[in-house]
Amino acid sequence: MTKQTPTIGSSTYQRIKHDIIFGLLEPGSKLKLDTLKERYATSNSTLRETLNRLTSEGFVESPAQRGFYVTPVSREDLLEVAELRVLLECHALELSIANGDTDWEGNLVAAHHKLHLMEERMQSGDQSDKEMWKRYDWEFHLAMIEACQSKNLLSLHSILYDKYLRYQNLVLTYRGAEAVEEHKGMFDAALARDAEKAKELLELHIRNGLTHTLAAM
Amino acid sequence: MTKQTPTIGSSTYQRIKHDIIFGLLEPGSKLKLDTLKERYATSNSTLRETLNRLTSEGFVESPAQRGFYVTPVSREDLLEVAELRVLLECHALELSIANGDTDWEGNLVAAHHKLHLMEERMQSGDQSDKEMWKRYDWEFHLAMIEACQSKNLLSLHSILYDKYLRYQNLVLTYRGAEAVEEHKGMFDAALARDAEKAKELLELHIRNGLTHTLAAM
DNA sequence: AAAATCAAAATATCAGATATTATTGCCAAT
């Protein structure tokens, strides 16, 4: 599990982004360079580069001449993010189902299996490793759309997924059995190459998650 | 026309982005810091911040430890960008037509009028100010979707538009009368609140532009 | 040709310094 981080900059980027997504850096909070310097043990310049990247992805805001802030959350923003995720992920799913080859299927089966194991552990009460669960969730959703043959689409989707994830993490509650069913349903439809059904279930899945999250905000 | 640029960083960002989109910085070319320092009269740190932003938007690539390059172009990438633009812009258009109020209509009428004036000038042979024409084209397309009520959507669209524009600028040829008709058609459909027709025309408009550009690559 | 070697060039990172801008606290005027 030792992740190779080629450069300090990229590892700082990952760490700060992670901390924003998982709520360790609170929405709206000020990102003072001096504080970050201690926290992430890196220099002014590297930090500013990182924060600029995160700004253009939308995780950080930087009003002119006033430094950096963690992008605030709001119901409207969550709604927008969820809608866009539906739009992009459903589109990608359709393409992926149309183009996916044997490797895609194999990878998908593996991803679903791992996610499912994790879900069973979560349901039996062991909610100790939420972060790992979210990682498997991500890997499953990615595996579903990975054969869409559009790098641009995958990269936009990845950002949206992370934005959506931040909201989920904010409310902290596990949706449980329903989500498990939904995953299974999408998975089966995808393997059966039933794009329409898969899209429908995916849309439902995202919207259910949205409702669940909105209710807890 | 004097655009206020609050900070050196943001103006450098705009200038470099502009130069990439308009082909002054060639696809695939190396962005050496020392060279850029002269060209844009700014410092190492500011440049690196700028290039990091552009990297995360996809206009620049930065393979680990090997500096910065202008993102190369390819037919596949153009196809992806065009498809995504269709997806996002049509979706935004539908929302915008549903939500647009009087201000939206007024603004749209103005934008179309300005674009049309420009198009007439272009068609009568005066192709001296391509950049201005592209600006009006952008303002028109933006005015169409501006009432979609999703900042996230507008910001993704803006990046895609610019990526698409870079390809158009590469081939340099004016599509002429057809595009004028298409703009008019979309405009009329939007004012008539005929979302289906407007979307159809927009999709056609983008795909025609794509064909035109691909043919010249 | 492929592999190994090594100097030169580029890159990533850092530590200050400085000018500019935002913030804050204080005082006077209403």
Add this chain to the structure above:
DNA sequence: ATTGGCAATAATATCTGATATTTTGATTTT
């Protein structure tokens, strides 16, 4: 008390120059 102005203070944006690593290219060796 509230407002407006202003100086003192704190932050920010930007720049310079230094250093450790890495990459690149040329050269040599296998």
